[in-house]
Every structure is written in structure tokens, then in C-alpha cells.
Amino acid sequence: xxxxxxxxxxxxxxxxxxxxxxxxxxxGQRRVGKSYFLYQIIDQLKEKNPDAKIIYINKELYxxxxxxxxxxxxxxxxxxxxxxxxxxxxVDEIQDIIQFEKALRSFQAExxxxxxxxxSNANLxxxxxxxxxxxxxxxxxxxxxxxPEFLKFHxxxxxxxxxxxxxxxxxxxxxxxxxxEDSVVYDYLRNVSSTILLKDVVSRYQVRNVSFLENLxxxxxxxxxxxxxxxxxxxxxxSQKINISPNIVLNYLNYLVSxxxxxxxxxxxxxxxxxxxxxEKYYFEDLGLxxxxxxxxxxxxxxxxxxxxxxxxxxxxxDVTVGKVGSKEIDFIGKKNGEKLYVQVAYxxxxxxxxxxxxxxxxxxxxxxxxxxxxxxEMTGKQYKGINHxxxxxxxxxxx
Numbered sequence: 001x002x003x004x005x006x007x008x009x010x011x012x013x014x015x016x017x018x019x020x021x022x023x024x025x026x027x028g029q030r031r032v033g034k035s036y037f038l039y040q041i042i043d044q045l046k047e048k049n050p051d052a053k054i055i056y057i058n059k060e061l062y063x064x065x066x067x068x069x070x071x072x073x074x075x076x077x078x079x080x081x082x083x084x085x086x087x088x089x090x091v092d093e094i095q096d097i098i099q100f101e102k103a104l105r106s107f108q109a110e111x112x113x114x115x116x117x118x119x120s121n122a123n124l125x126x127x128x129x130x131x132x133x134x135x136x137x138x139x140x141x142x143x144x145x146x147x148p149e150f151l152k153f154h155x156x157x158x159x160x161x162x163x164x165x166x167x168x169x170x171x172x173x174x175x176x177x178x179x180x181e182d183s184v185v186y187d188y189l190r191n192v193s194s195t196i197l198l199k200d201v202v203s204r205y206q207v208r209n210v211s212f213l214e215n216l217x218x219x220x221x222x223x224x225x226x227x228x229x230x231x232x233x234x235x236x237x238x239s240q241k242i243n244i245s246p247n248i249v250l251n252y253l254n255y256l257v258s259x260x261x262x263x264x265x266x267x268x269x270x271x272x273x274x275x276x277x278x279x280e281k282y283y284f285e286d287l288g289l290x291x292x293x294x295x296x297x298x299x300x301x302x303x304x305x306x307x308x309x310x311x312x313x314x315x316x317x318x319d320v321t322v323g324k325v326g327s328k329e330i331d332f333i334g335k336k337n338g339e340k341l342y343v344q345v346a347y348x349x350x351x352x353x354x355x356x357x358x359x360x361x362x363x364x365x366x367x368x369x370x371x372x373x374x375x376x377x378e379m380t381g382k383q384y385k386g387i388n389h390x391x392x393x394x395x396x397x398x399x400x
Contacts, residue, residue, distance in 0.1 A: 028142035029260035145171030170288020
């Protein structure tokens with residue numbers, strides 16, 4: 001088994017379900033470490049039971065090319081299994097096996113298998129899988145390295161310089177094997193970006209207008225964190241002499257979300273009673289991939305900080321929306337375990353006017369849930385009418 005750096009944040013979420021009769025589905029963007037996370041689970045199992053029968057299939061390796069459909073998968077497992085003990089099935093990139101859900105249902109019905117699989121497409125958990133296996137699986141979504149994980153993987157200290165390295169290059173785990181230099185890192189990230197777009201978008205959804213897809217991704221990079229709609233994007237394209245209907249724009253956006261290339265964050269009223277159907281914000285699941293589309297510029301720092309805060313909230317288990325209170329916007333509302341967290345993000349808060357704007361929006365909210373402002377100001381720790389102010393490094397490293 002290959003060497004890896006542990007990601008205990010995710011392992012601790014899986015451990016309660018080991019040896020339970022539910023299928024463990026690990027999803028996430030390509031190259032975020034799903035394969036190595038399977039190795040981590042396998043080692044966890046072997047610690048408890050050195051004789052555990054592990055049946056491992058990785059659809060990205062040529063030796064498993066013969067497993068093309070659910071019949072092939074069932075046949076392979078039947079040959080590999082032990083009849084008189086528990087068998088642990090691990091299938092990496094299971095979406096590449098036609099009608100795989102039929103095999104999973106068959107294995108689960110026998111109650112002699114503990115099943116783990118990974119996939120690089122959100123639609124893995126829709127359609128037939130949801131119908132066939134409703135209530136019989138749990139999903140764990142892996143993201144690229146959080147800032148604390150990035151520091152751990154690269155053996156770095158929590159400094160401003162290292163934060164900017166993380167901002168520029170993102171958190172794909174393989175970067176630990178590369179020199180952290182633009183020419184090296186961005187060559188690798190360009191390859192990853194192309195693979196995601198070609199395999200998980202163009203090929204999977206039979207996208208014909210690849211040129212439009214590339215322009216759409218570039219548009220999202222320039223407009224990270226802006227309030228958008230399919231119609232607004234379509235209207236912009238028409239102004240550029242590109243005639244694409246809002247429905248096609250919406251389809252392409254959904255393909256990118258399904259491939260875990262971007263986050264789609266909807267707006268909601270502060271009361272939580274209404275989710276707005278039109279107008280949402282898009283962010284990148286990995287900032288390094290944004291920066292191979294358009295180079296990182298200091299003028300983008302507000303967008304980048306919002307993206308960082310959003311990613312951290314999602315890793316920390318929050319369901320996130322963009323908030324609206326009257327005519328004012330709250331950058332993020334995070335919901336977790338029946339609680340809420342309201343977050344405003346700013347680059348710097350240099351004067352009283354900025355202070356009043358960033359804190360004032362939060363003061364419009366009349367409930368007693370926590371409210372915080374996150375910025376790059378080094379001297380934080382201030383509290384204003386119950387609202388705490390965090391430095392971005394402090395927030396990313398400590399706030400859960």
C-alpha cells in the first residue's frame with residue numbers, strides 16, 4: 001500500500017460506519033485524494049483485523065479495464081471473496097462501471113460485504129443509485145486540502161507568506177511532490193483542469209460546444225463571488241456576439257457543479273423561509289484551478305478571500321447560502337446542527353466607514369446566532385456589539 005499523510009477530519013466521519021450495513025460513498029473532484037483516503041480506511045481496517053479480506057478495484061488502473069459493467073464487477077468479487085468471513089470491497093471511480101448500482105445492491109443484500117466506493121461526479125448519488133439504494137448509503141465529500149491541512153502536508157508554519165502560497169496554488173495533495181514554483185505547479189494544475197473538464201464534463205455529458213464551456217469557465221473565474229444567473233450570463237455573451245440560450249448556460253453550469261469544479265451557492269432570506277430561485281454565486285472548489293484559468297492578481301483579493309472562507313465553512317460541515325436582509329447582503333449564512341453562523345468577509349477594514357458597513361449589515365440581523373467578520377487585518381480581536389473580528393489565518397486555522 002502506498003504511503004500517505006492522514007486526513008483524520010474525514011476518517012473520523014467514516015469510522016462510525018465501518019462494519020455497518022450501509023454503503024460508504026466518497027465523492028469529490030479528481031485529484032483531491034480519494035484514492036489515498038481509501039488506503040487510509042484499509043489501514044484502519046487492518047489495524048482492527050489483520051486478516052480482513054480486502055477486494056480493491058481502481059478503475060483508473062489498466063489491470064481493471066476488464067470490469068466494464070455490473071456483471072463484470074459481480075464476477076470479479078465472486079472470484080476474490082472469502083466465503084467464511086467478512087469481505088471489504090473498495091471500488092475507486094465506480095462511475096466508470098456501467099450500472100454499478102445493481103452490483104452494489106446485490107452485494108449489500110448478501111450481508112457479507114462492507115462496501116466503500118469513490119466517484120468524481122455528483123450525479124453518482126442521483127437517479128438509479130438513489131432509487132436502488134435509498135437509505136442504504138452515506139456520502140462523504142472530500143475537498144482539496146484545507147489551509148491547516150496544506151500547512152501540515154507541506155510542513156509549513158502559519159505565516160502570511162504561506163497563506164499567499166496556498167491562495168496561489170490551492171490545496172491539491174499532489175503538490176507536496178512538486179517544487180512550489182509557478183512554472184511547475186501551474187503545468188500540473190493545467191493538466192488536472194483539462195482532465196476534469198474533458199472527462200467529467202465534455203465526455204460524460206457529451207458536450208458539443210467545448211469552446212463555449214471554456215469561455216464559461218473563464219467568465220466564472222473573472223466573476224467569482226458575483227451574483228449571477230443563467231440569463232445574465234446569456235445576455236453578456238450576446239453582447240459579445242455569442243448567442244447561447246439561458247437553458248444551455250444553466251445546463252453547462254450544472255455540469256461544472258456536478259464535476260465538483262465549482263460551488264453553486266444560492267441566496268436565502270435571513271429568516272430562512274425562502275430560497276431564491278434566481279441569482280446565485282459561484283466559487284471554485286480549488287483556487288489553484290481558478291488561477292490556471294486567469295492568473296492570480298492582487299486586485300482579486302476580495303473574491304479570493306470569500307472563496308477561502310466559503311471552502312472552510314463547507315469543510316467544517318456547514319450548509320452555506322448567501323444571505324439577504326432587506327436590501328443588504330450577508331456574505332454567508334452557515335447552518336449546522338440547527339445552529340446558524342453569519343459571516344462577512346472583507347480585505348481590510350482601515351477606517352470607521354468600512355467598519356460600519358461590514359459590521360452594520362450583521363447588526364441588521366435580530367437573532368442571537370453568532371456573527372463574525374473575517375479580514376486580512378493583522379490586528380483583530382475587536383468586538384463590536386457582540387460581533388467578533390477574525391484575521392483570515394486565524395479563522396482558517398482555528399474556527400470550526
